[in-house]
Amino acid sequence: MNKMPFERYQPFETVKLDNRTWPGKTIEKAPIWCSVDLRDGNQALIEPMDTTRKLKMYKMLLDMGFKEIEVGFPSASQTDYDFLRTLIEEDMIPDDVSIQVLTQSREHLIRRTFESIRGAKNVIVHLYNSTSELQRRVVFRQDKQGIIDIAVAGAKLIKELIPTVPETKIVHQYSPESFTGTEMPFARDICEAVMDVWEASPENKVILNLPATVEMSTPNIHADQIEWFCNNVKNRDSVIISLHPHNDRGTGIAATELGLLAGADRVEGTLFGNGERTGNVDLVTLAVNMMTQGVDPKLDISDINNIKETAEYCNQLPVHQRHPWVGELVYTAFSGSHQDAIKKGMIALKANNSNQWEVPYLPIDPQDIGRSYEAIIRINSQSGKGGVAYIMQNDYHMDLPRDLQVNFSKKIQNIAETTGREITPQIIWDSFEKAYLRTTSPVEFLSHTTVPDTHAAEIRHLTAEINHFGEGKEISGKGNGPIAGFTDAIAENLGVRLSVEDYHQHSLTHGSDAKAVAYLELKTSEGETVWGVGIDSNTTVASIKAIVSATNQILEN
Numbered sequence: 001m002n003k004m005p006f007e008r009y010q011p012f013e014t015v016k017l018d019n020r021t022w023p024g025k026t027i028e029k030a031p032i033w034c035s036v037d038l039r040d041g042n043q044a045l046i047e048p049m050d051t052t053r054k055l056k057m058y059k060m061l062l063d064m065g066f067k068e069i070e071v072g073f074p075s076a077s078q079t080d081y082d083f084l085r086t087l088i089e090e091d092m093i094p095d096d097v098s099i100q101v102l103t104q105s106r107e108h109l110i111r112r113t114f115e116s117i118r119g120a121k122n123v124i125v126h127l128y129n130s131t132s133e134l135q136r137r138v139v140f141r142q143d144k145q146g147i148i149d150i151a152v153a154g155a156k157l158i159k160e161l162i163p164t165v166p167e168t169k170i171v172h173q174y175s176p177e178s179f180t181g182t183e184m185p186f187a188r189d190i191c192e193a194v195m196d197v198w199e200a201s202p203e204n205k206v207i208l209n210l211p212a213t214v215e216m217s218t219p220n221i222h223a224d225q226i227e228w229f230c231n232n233v234k235n236r237d238s239v240i241i242s243l244h245p246h247n248d249r250g251t252g253i254a255a256t257e258l259g260l261l262a263g264a265d266r267v268e269g270t271l272f273g274n275g276e277r278t279g280n281v282d283l284v285t286l287a288v289n290m291m292t293q294g295v296d297p298k299l300d301i302s303d304i305n306n307i308k309e310t311a312e313y314c315n316q317l318p319v320h321q322r323h324p325w326v327g328e329l330v331y332t333a334f335s336g337s338h339q340d341a342i343k344k345g346m347i348a349l350k351a352n353n354s355n356q357w358e359v360p361y362l363p364i365d366p367q368d369i370g371r372s373y374e375a376i377i378r379i380n381s382q383s384g385k386g387g388v389a390y391i392m393q394n395d396y397h398m399d400l401p402r403d404l405q406v407n408f409s410k411k412i413q414n415i416a417e418t419t420g421r422e423i424t425p426q427i428i429w430d431s432f433e434k435a436y437l438r439t440t441s442p443v444e445f446l447s448h449t450t451v452p453d454t455h456a457a458e459i460r461h462l463t464a465e466i467n468h469f470g471e472g473k474e475i476s477g478k479g480n481g482p483i484a485g486f487t488d489a490i491a492e493n494l495g496v497r498l499s500v501e502d503y504h505q506h507s508l509t510h511g512s513d514a515k516a517v518a519y520l521e522l523k524t525s526e527g528e529t530v531w532g533v534g535i536d537s538n539t540t541v542a543s544i545k546a547i548v549s550a551t552n553q554i555l556e557n
């Protein structure tokens with residue numbers, strides 16, 4: 001085996017943080033959410049959104065309840081600029097919503113940014129420059145002071161330009177881009193230098209956005225960095241600490257949740273995690289995660305399928321079938337023991353009549369976010385009797401007795417193994433009909449009458465009209481009821497000897513056209529078990545049809 005070149009990489013440096021508090025905390029309220037779909041998400045697309053797509057995304061973000069939306073990098077592209085002008089000129093920004101615009105700390109870009117926001121009511125002007133040791137050395141070739149100078153120059157120009165937009169309330173935001181790759185004391189120093197320019201105060205809070213521009217460490221280190229920063233930045237009550245995690249290591253959600261425990265107030269991210277490389281942190285997952293802990297997420301995710309379809313349209317990228325909370329397969333169990341537990345959990349839930357959700361393998365009620373129960377159980381060769389019984393119950397209202405479940409699931413298992421394919425509810429029903437509902441051929445029941453015996457009141461004589469291999473026939477027998485009388489008639493007239501071992505029935509529908517289903521476990525004279533099932537509006541006839549079905553199985557085998 002080839003050795004992996006691990007020696008080319010260094011472990012990420014830990015943060016010296018005594019008495020960290022985040023491990024013992026829980027998330028108790030939603031953060032301030034800021035969607036960056038139209039900027040960070042958009043800049044990572046194969047084909048950036050056109051105006052139609054941008055508007056569709058923007059409107060959906062509003063519908064979801066976002067109050068802060070980064071609408072673009074207006075100084076970087078004419079499309080972003082024009083889109084912002086459309087939002088402002090066509091009065092498409094609600095009064096309680098702030099639009100956010102990104103700019104590098106470069107004079108011409110900042111000036112153009114201010115031109116783009118003319119006429120808007122609430123704008124977050126988002127200034128950034130990169131601060132990590134690597135970027136300082138390789139990209140900017142500047143020492144720490146040089147990097148602080150870039151940030152301060154941009155901050156000063158922004159302050160200077162505020163009078164040019166008198167109708168606009170400006171909130172300041174600064175990002176030490178690549179924060180997580182920056183020495184913490186330097187990150188603090190550069191942020192404080194910018195805070196000083198903007199005169200941050202409790203009344204004039206500055207947003208300090210601390211990006212994990214590239215996710216490079218385990219989430220606990222991210223949390224330590226955030227807690228360190230919250231503890232060490234001056235005038236904590238004058239700043240809003242914002243997270244901007246990416247997902248390079250696949251732990252963007254964990255890093256964000258731990259970052260919130262560590263003291264952050266705000267989160268920037270995108271729907272389903274679109275964004276550079278492996279994406280920004282996924283705000284939908286974060287919000288639903290919160291809901292699962294009994295916390296109001298303050299975002300409306302009640303129609304997650306629509307959010308997904310819109311995001312897929314706008315981004316022209318699919319959302320994975322296993323994506324948390326939204327993927328096509330995430331509420332579906334294929335494996336037998338999961339299906340059995342889900343089926344029992346759903347029954348228990350109904351019986352408890354409680355509002356609290358509690359079903360094994362289903363961490364939320366799919367209906368709470370607009371998904372259905374339709375696909376929670378699907379059948380393949382990994383499935384067991386519980387799953388098959390669930391489909392019969394859920395899709396066809398047939399509550400199979402346990403021994404029939406065992407008998408039937410073996411047949412389904414056989415089909416699944418032979419075909420190697422998923423077994424749809426329709427195939428399950430067709431197989432059930434073929435196996436147990438064989439009520440028309442070679443024997444078909446037409447009608448029956450019973451009369452009491454003239455000597456023994458408990459004995460009744462039954463006469464039945466049947467079709468037998470296509471020919472009308474009258475058969476008769478006796479017993480203590482119509483079922484016993486019919487099995488006797490079948491034995492005497494057709495030579496098929498059956499004894500009833502077990503009997504279950506329930507109604508299938510309600511109202512005047514109500515039907516009943518009867519499940520009969522019968523034994524042949526050779527001791528073989530045969531299950532027959534009959535459906536009819538008359539419960540006695542349903543049972544007789546079940547005997548007919550068992551008879552037909554024997555006659556045809």
Ligand SMILES: CC(=O)SCCNC(=O)CCNC(=O)[C@H](O)C(C)(C)COP(=O)(O)OP(=O)(O)OC[C@H]1O[C@@H](n2cnc3c(N)ncnc32)[C@H](O)[C@@H]1OP(=O)(O)O
Pocket residue numbers: 040043073075076077103104105106128129130139140150177213
């Ligand atoms: C982590 C993030 O996602 S940050 C956002 C990134 N998004 C984008 O880049 C999308 C939009 N960007 C663009 O369209 C372009 O990059 C523009 C219009 C902003 C700038 O274009 P250009 O000036 O032609 O080129 P380019 O981006 O290569 O400029 C790099 C220069 O800006 C400097 N620079 C980069 N970022 C910053 C910054 N935040 N503040 C100040 N200077 C910066 C670089 O050091 C470099 O300087 P140099 O030319 O002296 O070496």
Ligand SMILES: CC(C)C(=O)C(=O)O
Pocket residue numbers: 040102128175177178209211212213214244246
């Ligand atoms: C501009 C900043 C916030 C950014 O997009 C990043 O660091 O990923």
